Amino acid sequence: MLKIKNLHASVDGKEILRGIDFEVKAGEVHAIMGPNGSGKSTLASVIAGHNKFEVSADELSFEGENLLDMSIEERARKGLFLGFQYPVEIPGVTMANFMKIAVNEQRKSRGEEPLTAAEFLKMMREKAKVVELDAKMTSRAVNEGFSGGEKKKNEIFQMAMLDPKLAILDETDSGLDIDALRIVATGVTKLHTPQNATVVITHYQRLLDYIVPDFVHVLYKGKIIYSGDKSLALKLEKEGYDWLINDYKE
């Protein structure tokens, strides 16, 4: 589904990703962990197509198509979703209007008819349940005045609405209390199918109690320095990163 070979990315002349190899297949769940500043969020942004980075790669493809040739919205319409670490507030734009335009522009790109108002409302009500989001939230401005927990639930609500093939969730667990974490994480697992894939970027093992990864990767100084199965996350939680970093010769 997602293939990355020798990916480099820099911003303002500073190299942040320094040769990433990474592959995600349908049905898989990957966790990316690593100390602050190791490039986790940059990796997510580069895959999504944020234009502030200078990017080069031997391969950066999604479903066999070269992502580097695609705009941000084209990537999204192919089924790539990014859950933001800091969801953006958009005053004056209601969640309902925002999602209606997003869903219908995605449908249009696939040659499908736009949803009717009734179909759309029904869909919103159903998907809001996935993360126990109050349906009234959809009449509020996007993320404006939302609590930290509401913002993260709202990211997963949008993921449910857009039904992506690959969801990359950037620290979706940060700033959540235990209940909100459970709701958000359970929501993500409900959306997981053998046809789609999830990449979670996280600092904490606790999210992975709910979203059980097939693979855990450690990103450090712009490279994936170690990969393992779910037991790696437990070891990192107990022992930190030092044993890996010390082991790692640049």
Added chain:
Amino acid sequence: MDIKNLIAEGLLQPFKGGRIDDATSLALPLVVENPHKCDIEVCASQPVSLVVWHDNAKECALTLRLAPHAVVALTEVYASAKYVDVRIEQAEGSECRVTTIMLGGAHTSYETLLQGSHSSFKMDAAYVAAGFDHSVLSLVTRHLVADCKSASVIKGVASGKATGEFKGLVFVAQDAQRTDAQQTNRNIELGGGRIVSEPQLEIYADDVKCSHGSTVGQLDEQAIYYMRQRGISKESAERLLLEGFVEDVVSKCEVEALREMLNEAVQAKLNE
């Protein structure tokens, strides 16, 4: 955009000006259409919703007096270019909330006098200047006595060859201790549009909480990125953001029947 339709549908009732008291029917919001010279005095014990509608080019002088503890929600809509003076006088404990939407290159001057203690004034305003419009909104808030509050958020958009101008003054008299006054002016310049923003403070009391801020910028890049990541085209995202910037002010309008019409008018104006 025609207010007459809303009156015909029985959603608003016409009002000529004068005194509003407990004998006045307040079941529907009151609307004053194209006043030339209009004095309104509010003495009602219930909150009053008042709409002032401008869609001709005549000059207008409007005075609104709030008796002690009167509560008024005033919506002012400017659909045409004209010169308008609005004077608001507030007695003790009164509350005035103003929503202003300017779409037609008007020159409007507001002067609010907080004359009675514990009175409060709130304004949310937006001007959209397109084509060759020159829109001017001037707002003078005078805190004349102690313990009053004012909060104004003025938003402007200028595109094409238009100019949008905001002149704001918060005046705090020597005796107006414990004043709380906030004034914010946020603007977006598009294409060759030009914004002029002149916020001022003039403070003679020493125990006050005053702030003013002014920004002129382009559309929020991070918000555009966020929307594009959901599959929305760059053009749609920019447009949505711009509409949201103005419609955020429309959403403050307390006359529900007006909001949809105003949003449509804003969208039409942004197409110019």
